[in-house]
Amino acid sequence: MTMTLLSRDWRSIEAELDADGVSVLPGLLAPGRCDALAALYDGAGESAFRSTVVMARHGFGSGEYKYFAYPLPEGLESLRSALYTSLVPTANRWSAALGSAQRFPESHADYLQRCHAAGQTRATPLLLRYGPGDYNCLHQDLYGDHVFPLQVVVLLSAPGCDFDGGEFVLVEQRPRRQSRAIVVPLAKGDAAVFAVSQRPVQGARGAYRVILRHGVSRIRRGTRTTLGLIFHDAA
Numbered sequence: 001m002t003m004t005l006l007s008r009d010w011r012s013i014e015a016e017l018d019a020d021g022v023s024v025l026p027g028l029l030a031p032g033r034c035d036a037l038a039a040l041y042d043g044a045g046e047s048a049f050r051s052t053v054v055m056a057r058h059g060f061g062s063g064e065y066k067y068f069a070y071p072l073p074e075g076l077e078s079l080r081s082a083l084y085t086s087l088v089p090t091a092n093r094w095s096a097a098l099g100s101a102q103r104f105p106e107s108h109a110d111y112l113q114r115c116h117a118a119g120q121t122r123a124t125p126l127l128l129r130y131g132p133g134d135y136n137c138l139h140q141d142l143y144g145d146h147v148f149p150l151q152v153v154v155l156l157s158a159p160g161c162d163f164d165g166g167e168f169v170l171v172e173q174r175p176r177r178q179s180r181a182i183v184v185p186l187a188k189g190d191a192a193v194f195a196v197s198q199r200p201v202q203g204a205r206g207a208y209r210v211i212l213r214h215g216v217s218r219i220r221r222g223t224r225t226t227l228g229l230i231f232h233d234a235a
């Protein structure tokens, strides 16, 4: 997996992130790996997860998700830290462009130490499960002061086969402009890398801040399962 990450064209991924705040990594996980991860949702036993959220109870939408507990399942820990390392250069560039002094360390273990020292100690990787009629309202995954500015979602189900509808969407808000929607088509095993809450856009007079939120349109048929990888931990 690390090889396939390293062999990707990070120059064009970074260019897409800079242009749109989102980039797709096709085939990040093989179909068998997707099935094995999706099977954890019902099969892993409750000790694998720290909490289950019924989205409708919180007004988050409709559907359910489960946050993994530490220690994460073997392959997930390495996937999360490898993706982090690949994304640090963009995170640090964005931070500088937005005039922030914050810089992110090379290694995810070091970044997690920073989160944990600040009281953000709970694991944030999660599995999401949507059935017919379910959806995920536009939101930002902020869990405390420490925010790594990029996150990843992997589609574990096959659109058009396992489910219909259920598009991953981003809405971008620029200062004094109307909002812009971005629909991100994903196949099974594809990952979307996207901005958690804000990103810089180069304007005529330097960079300005654009706000992003993401969500999922209504699932019209079937079951849709995703893996969410957030790089900061939760308070």
Ligand SMILES: O=C(O)CCC(=O)C(=O)O
Binding pocket: 128, 136, 141, 152, 153, 168, 214, 215, 216, 226, 227, 228, 229
């Ligand atoms: O199910 C999805 O595609 C989006 C999940 C989500 O909100 C996330 O991974 O943060």
Ligand SMILES: [Fe+2]
Binding pocket: 139, 140, 141, 214, 228
């Ligand atoms: Fe999210």
